[in-house]
Amino acid sequence: MKRFTIIFLILLSSCIVKNESEFSEAALNDVFITLKGDEITFQEILDKHIEKKIVLNIWASWCGDCIRSLPGIIELKSKYPDIVYINLSLDKSITNWKLGIENLQLKGEQYYMKSGWEGPFGEFLHLSWIPRYLVVDKNKKIIVFNATKSTDELIEKSLKK
Template structure:
């Protein structure tokens, strides 16, 4: 009986963490713009008034991220009404800036100087890239964790 109770506790405690809103510390995380201006993550979200926002977390040196960026470029052609925010976790600001030259996507680009290990990265439980989030007009998180563009397409239909 004790084993059965222990097993049920373990299985129920492994539920997926899926917040619907960003917490205050993650919203206060500072990122860098292309011009190297520091901006809070909350300001990025406020500046976007689209019905839906897709956030793509990537690194320009990562082959998986490069493939996902190509997929997003095709996705953008069919979904122009969506606001696109790209957050890079490249090794340095300069690596990110060089990588921007070859990106096939359009949108708002920012660099995470904490490389995903800061408050925002911990909130997102960021362990792998690429990573996608989808937000609605109220900036509520509708998709918290997806690594495939196909999953994003399914959820937006």
């Protein structure tokens, strides 16, 4: 029984995602693709929004949970229009990503995660599920790290501040 308890605790602790407050250097230097096909680092994406709070939506057009969460994002945008909303796609191809944006009429900034799930950005997030939401404050500190629902009360609380 003692051996089982130890194994259980080890497995449980390996599933816990540490809440980061700052992006790693590798995550900041990870390369994304713009809708025009240009490459841009995550740092450059953040730098476009000096003194702005940001909601990051990690999603894919094939992800049913991601699509079902879109009304929650639309509601947040209507309540908090001064917030920047950035969508980071894990679609399987750039073509599918662009078709998904068009078909879903997705608003906000759009970027394709070139390095995918296992790249520096995905690794930093310990990505195992999407959708995934982060909120970044005006100083580029992460204030919500591991929300998996657009209706998570932590997201709204952080936007009210």
